[in-house]
Amino acid sequence: GQNIDQPTEMTATEGAIVQINCTYQTSGFNGLFWYQQHAGEAPTFLSYNVLDGLEEKGRFSSFLSRSKGYSYLLLKELQMKDSASYLCAVRDQGGATNKLIFGTGTLLAVQP
């Protein structure tokens, strides 16, 4: 079956570093996405990984290990505005499709 697991909630302190893990078991793999969603707002794209390794983009980095079915999102120098839900999603099919399988999301609370 298709399964994506993320922690439900996490708490971190302003200025610190937090790592949000995602493990997946899907029938296929054609890329992994991270999205950020603030309460009441649209999910917004953060990162895309299809090859093993680390992708860095400013304060956010995303890592992928395809052999382990594992990814993490690393947020550095946390700010209060980073309080949001973080969604891990896998494109499990090749070919021309935008179908993504999402985890239930990790709600991150950044405290002063």
Place this chain on the structure above:
Amino acid sequence: KAGVTQTPRYLIKTRGQQVTLSCSPISGHRSVSWYQQTPGQGLQFLFEYFSETQRNKGNFPGRFSGRQFSNSRSEMNVSTLELGDSALYLCASSRSPRQANEKLFFGSGTQLSVL
């Protein structure tokens, strides 16, 4: 450039009724996908349209249907509403589904409450 626009923003219906939700993609985007978001299940894929054709469908009953128009705008319809259909319905657009790294741009969704 305007983002993905979904209307209405909020909707309250009663069991047995039907509902139509609308989505206008970003200008130039021809692919539209629909997702259902609930607190327990997260985002679940409903269907995907490209060039007015349904390209993919999720595991939802036939009460859920959709279509895409020649201007890429899309609608989804839910007939014979059930309490469990209460959710946030999100629309996402992209230029096309052909690139694996094509990112989806989401609208703010329609919050449907079924009483």
